[in-house]
Amino acid sequence: MAAWPFFIIYSPLFTDERKINFRTPKIGVYNRNMIKRVNPQVDFIAIEHKVLDFWKENDIFQKRRDANAGKPKWSFIDGPITANNPMGVHHAWGRTLKDLYNRYKAMDGHELRYQQGFDCQGLWVEVEVEKELGFKSKREVEEFGIEKFVNKCKERVRKFSGVQTEQSKRLGYWMDWDNSYYTMSDENNYTIWGFLKKLFEAGKIYRGTDVVPWSGRSGTSYSQMEIIEGRKLVAHKSVFVRFPLRDKKNEYLLVWTTTPWTLTSNVVAGVNGNLDYVKLKAKDGAIYYFAQENLEFKRLDKQFKEKKQWIEGVPKLKTIAQIFKERGGYEILGTIKGSDMVGWTYGGPYDKFEAQSEPGGFPIVNEKLKEDRSSGKSQHQVVDPGKDNMGSDIVVAGEGTGIVHMAPGCGDIDNKIGKKFGLVNIAPLDSESKFIDKFGWLTGKSATDKETTQAIIDDLKEREYLVYVEEYPHVYPHCWRSGDELVFRLVDEWYINMDWRDKIKKVVDDINWIPEWGGEREHEWLDNMSDWMISKKRFWGLALPIWTFEDESYYVVGSKEELKSLAVEGWDEFEGNSPHRPWIDKVKIKHPETGLIGTRVLDVGNPWLDAGIVPFSTLRYNNDKEYWNEWFPGDFVTESFPGQFRNWFYSLLAMSALLEEKAPFKTVLGHALVKAEDGRDMHKSWGNAIWFDDAAEEMGVDVMRWMYASQNPEHNLLFGYHHGDDVRKKLIQLWNSYSFFATYAAVDGFDPSKGSIEDADLNIMDQWILSKLHLFIKDSREAMDQFRSDLLMKKFDLFLDELSNWYIRRSRRRFWKSEDDGDKQAAYVVLYEVLTNVIKILAPVLPFVTENIFQNLVRNLDSAALESVHLCDYPISDESKINLDLMDKVDALRRVVELGRSARNKANLKIRQPLAELSFTVKDDGVADFIFEQQNVVLDELNVKSLHHAESESDLIRYIIKPNLPLLGKKFGKMLPQIRNYLKDADGDQILNDIRTQKNYTFDLNGESIILIRDDLLIDTESAEGFTSSGDDHVTVGLTIKLTEELVQEGIVRDVIRQVQTMRKNANFAVEDRIIIYGLLDGPVGEAIRSFEEFFKNEVLAVELIEEDQSGEFSDAFQIGDQKVQLGLKRVKF
16 A cells, blocks of 8 residues: 555644554555545646646537537626737736636636637737837837838737737637637727717717827827826926016016926916915015915925835925025015906016917917907916816915916916917927927927926026926826826817716616716716817727718718728728728728718727727627627626726727616625735836746735635725735645545545435534535535626635535544444535535635636546536535524534633633633523533533533633723823723623623713723733633633643643654654654653553554664654653554
């Protein structure tokens, strides 16, 4: 017989000094139809690769699909992953959630489509291709050639969609990988054309001039929904600048800005008419106006103190008062209302630039204002811009000066104010964010270049406009793909008029949002969003199907067929190509009404159009409405919440509301973000990013999936290898439970089909674990039906502990014993039922290890069984087996044991030291009777000789009630000393009783009722004399600490047993090997062993003790108390 792996005995499941007498397995037990022994030294990653091969070789996925064909449909709609780079561990969270709910629904008897998607088009792909080609600007792409560039983008998408496909398979993500959808497909693009056509026919598509976020690096604008993704904490040089008042000599408006470049385009200065403004005279006689509240206002003081939203190295900001004090001091001459300042005129800092004097603005001219000869320079005056559309003041005190410099051509809010007041627009930047002509010495310089900023500051200082300059930390928009700083630029773009948002809001309320607040967040976005900007001045993406004509009209084409019917030029060159640039650009059309010839606008579309149309393009909306109706709306979608309210969810909802006036999905599960273990974002530059491949091969996919499935989706997941190690320990605990069963089942040739047990054969522990099992099955279904895998895994954590650390540990002797009686068979049958159900419950979450276990426990016994655990039905609870009363009693029994261990720890009494008695109290007499019925469990677990039911917990423990001073201080303030004195003299037992029964303790103090809850108090305990005690609100235990000589000797023997067991393990003896022990047994250790010789020999499987100094086959020395002991071991040959 092969040597038994000692890991079994010494794993956490099997810590017991007592050895049992293993019998030799039956002849012929190692045949094909039997459970195989399991190597406890498990390699989960190797198992995962073998399982992947097994699935592929046996076509398990397709067999699951075939088994569910024709069953009730469950429609999952996948949000496409950007096919632009390999997956990171953040991608794997969402894909795990998608897979585990798909697997659950499949096991629950539903037909699924299993179609996942790749997001292909957009700037994120273009930026990476530009990096590959070494390009730094949009102009270089045009010089390279649009056709070659677009083909490069397509190549990158194909490459990384392949990479992500293989990575997703490694994750265990079951999809029809030969039927993935691609947002660059003709079907997807033409379906969007149809959506835009419907909007055009409703008069909702328009071209507008607006100030939008702009990337000079990428040469394109960003929509409102996109800029939030790229907001970064940065420090800019902010300036306090003075604007000279025209009719007030040596008097100035004090203005502050974080973007000095915009001063070139200033038109007006905004104040709040309701604020008081101070009139301050500086040391040099100059007079300044600014908000009175701002004089001593400590700007960003909290951020500086807490170092949150702060950048290292940036000094504390000064108050305006400090700034003027450092300039020689100041004098306050009085105050004035902001409303009284409205109408004041001033000179701008860059009125010398030609652009400031251009009538009607520059470079985009307002013809009406041109007729009036209005220019930036002529319009310089103080205005009160009032309130925004949310009812909030646009100009406020606090940060800044309470006077806002406004440049309608450089800011979105400023632009709205400009439209309100009829102001000119001065837009200084070109597509590369460089100053254009008529801006003097700045022409050709980049607005985002630090050298340009410094040059402007130097210029302002030289011409005595600059008052003060500082480093100012704030969150500022950057390109969420290229990372470059954005500017706000006046441009022509294409928009969807979203005045039909109420249609969208209606369908939002038809959706089950998980978490619930998701619906509220979506409503907030819909309430505050602007019109949807759908154009980008780029190359790779949806070709907007908008053709313009010489009379400035435009027309939206709704399909390829319509385009062909209207085409008058370029169709032959386009035919056979995808509807992308540059091929589509060659097609000219005749306007169906005017007959004018038009060309396509060169813009591409917002990429969220690509993803939002998915419930239509992938479900054959245009060519198979019967199929579409079968699968629409989707039953479920899941993506990361941050950003998706304004991105994918929004586009899905908007497009579905317009096309069908219904929600595109029934339930949405949103999850948070994956962060590094220290809570920081993961960044390659920080060295804390973890790529999927690395984690999969180092941590293992089942460990990763356990982490993802266990995480409350509302909270960020802190991902890292230390966290993975903690999860792996739990997976090993599951494996140990299985390994224990499989090893003994192999020895005994257990076969559940050969023999049966009756209910009468089940002992209390069997009934208890079966009750727990079926409650767990019930809970697991409820959790999965609610799309809360984290609740399932929390339940499993508890169940696994109950299974391994209680049921198996308490039942292990039943497996060890040689008698093949009903009790042993019951233990096998029960544990087999538990394990086979558990792996089915966990199969959606842990597809690899559960498959491995299934193959051994089920397929190795019955070749006719289902081929895979993933072909099984999801378990259904037998609620008749759920015995709540029994579970309460056993849980109370376990609590007695747990508290007993706690009491031992308090007194530093190790478990190997026997004690005379355990006394306990419980509230329920029925539970007390049960504990006495099961007293052998308590005596064995806690190593005590007898059990006693105490009359009162006060016989065992005393509770000392103290005030929780920090909490009470916050709640009661000056009354704290009186409360403290009251509690000092109060009856602690009465306080605790009220807390337990009423959840609070109430008393009168000087005529005022004081209510305390548990958190307001610190509850300490003190053991009664002669005991070491521990307790909670329901159970109290006390261990008698007096030790007799006999108890001391038994404790010594148990310590020696432990040392001998370790020696056996280190010597690689088999667990069934009998031994002879050599040693000179004298002193307390010798006396103890002689007193308990039979017990000692039985526990270590010794047939003889020989008092000689021999080493045998293996020897070792160890310390027992103050005595050194040297023993030798030798196996006995039979």
